[in-house]
Amino acid sequence: MRSDAARLRIKGGELAARPYSRLLGSGAMSGTFRAHVGFLFLCLTSLRGQGRYLDVQENEITPEGLLSLLNSELKRELPDDVVYRRPLRCLDMISVEGQFTFSADRPQLNCAAFFIGEPTDVISVEYNAVDIDCRGGDFVKVFDGWVMKGEKFPSSQDHQLPLFERYVDYCDSGSVRRTIHASQNVAMIFFRLHQPGSGFTITVRKLRNPFPCNIISQTPEGSFTMVIPQQHKNCSFSIIYPVEIQIGELSLGHINDFKRSLPGCAGSGDFVELLGGNGVDTSKMYPVADLCYSFNGPAQMKIGCDNTVVRMVSSGKFINRVTFQYRLLNRQELQKLKGNSVEDFCFIE
Numbered sequence: 067m068r069s070d071a072a073r074l075r076i077k078g079g080e081l082a083a084r085p086y087s088r089l090l091g092s093g094a095m096s097g098t099f100r101a102h103v104g105f106l107f108l109c110l111t112s113l114r115g116q117g118r119y120l121d122v123q124e125n126e127i128t129p130e131g132l133l134s135l136l137n138s139e140l141k142r143e144l145p146d147d148v149v150y151r152r153p154l155r156c157l158d159m160i161s162v163e164g165q166f167t168f169s170a171d172r173p174q175l176n177c178a179a180f181f182i183g184e185p186t187d188v189i190s191v192e193y194n195a196v197d198i199d200c201r202g203g204d205f206v207k208v209f210d211g212w213v214m215k216g217e218k219f220p221s222s223q224d225h226q227l228p229l230f231e232r233y234v235d236y237c238d239s240g241s242v243r244r245t246i247h248a249s250q251n252v253a254m255i256f257f258r259l260h261q262p263g264s265g266f267t268i269t270v271r272k273l274r275n276p277f278p279c280n281i282i283s284q285t286p287e288g289s290f291t292m293v294i295p296q297q298h299k300n301c302s303f304s305i306i307y308p309v310e311i312q313i314g315e316l317s318l319g320h321i322n323d324f325k326r327s328l329p330g331c332a333g334s335g336d337f338v339e340l341l342g343g344n345g346v347d348t349s350k351m352y353p354v355a356d357l358c359y360s361f362n363g364p365a366q367m368k369i370g371c372d373n374t375v376v377r378m379v380s381s382g383k384f385i386n387r388v389t390f391q392y393r394l395l396n397r398q399e400l401q402k403l404k405g406n407s408v409e410d411f412c413f414i415e
């Protein structure tokens with residue numbers, strides 16, 4: 067059943083979330099929901115096809131397409147001292163450490179490989195051997211984050227580096243910066259090679275991140291505690307699946323002294339928002355609920371979007387902490403959420 071206001075159920079009452087109806091701008095999102103199996107096929111086809119000259123940075127891959135690539139990456143157990151090696155594909159997803167070699171057997175103009183680690187990892191990419199024709203228009207660039215359908219994660223607003231510094235182009239700086247450390251558990255590489263026989267080898271590593279901030283979850287279920295210790299920054303935990311989120315505990319350092327008459331969390335410099343949407347840029351997603359009071363949960367919500375985000379906004383004055391767990395919605399739950407509504411961008415309960 068669809069209600070006009072999203073309510074987050076919480077023991078002992080309800081936290082008022084933003085009125086859902088206000089979030090529904092145009093009907094432009096209609097019909098996009100769960101049409102992805104076919105869509106993924108189209109995405110992969112268009113990326114692989116040489117007929118179309120796509121800008122790789124505007125790649126058409128969807129979050130779900132990516133995750134199914136990830137799921138096709140078999141989990142491998144290797145002894146510690148053996149480096150895992152395999153060829154890199156023109157469209158690839160890598161979640162294991164190892165050495166990856168791309169060699170062009172024909173012009174490959176629109177290639178991208180996505181890297182992902184555990185929430186507490188940072189990805190590093192090292193160029194081992196690169197044989198490309200920079201002057202002829204070839205390139206290999208690492209991006210600090212993911213770009214999907216032109217949207218970036220982390221959002222430009224939430225990343226400490228300006229956008230141009232998040233790209234490291236081998237042709238500009240490869241001899242100086244052979245190893246690039248990302249700022250979070252996701253990174254990617256774009257490449258374009260014209261000459262058959264050209265190629266490159268990279269080593270991907272996962273290093274420990276003592277202060278994970280922006281994260282994409284590798285799995286549709288899990289739990290996480292996000293802490294921002296007196297830092298003026300915002301952190302997002304992104305789950306690229308329709309999920310139920312259960313917030314176990316929210317602890318915001320401030321005393322709840324801002325004006326309660328204001329809607330949502332306006333007036334509070336420290337809060338947690340739940341966002342839903344179909345892309346990866348959190349600044350373009352829709353607020354589903356705002357939480358600006360500390361509580362001990364559980365408070366839960368089902369969010370039937372392609373991407374669900376827990377985002378913490380922190381003024382730097384306090385230690386803020388949120389603990390949550392999440393699990394994939396099953397088919398029946400999604401159907402139920404969908405209910406009678408046909409126009410919604412995604413479905414929440």
Ligand SMILES: *[C@@H]1O[C@H](CO)[C@@H](O)[C@H](O)[C@H]1NC(C)=O
Pocket residue numbers: 223224298299300379380
């Ligand atoms: C964090 O997000 C809030 C609201 O979205 C914004 O007003 C603030 O400027 C952001 N802070 C930083 C450090 O980016």
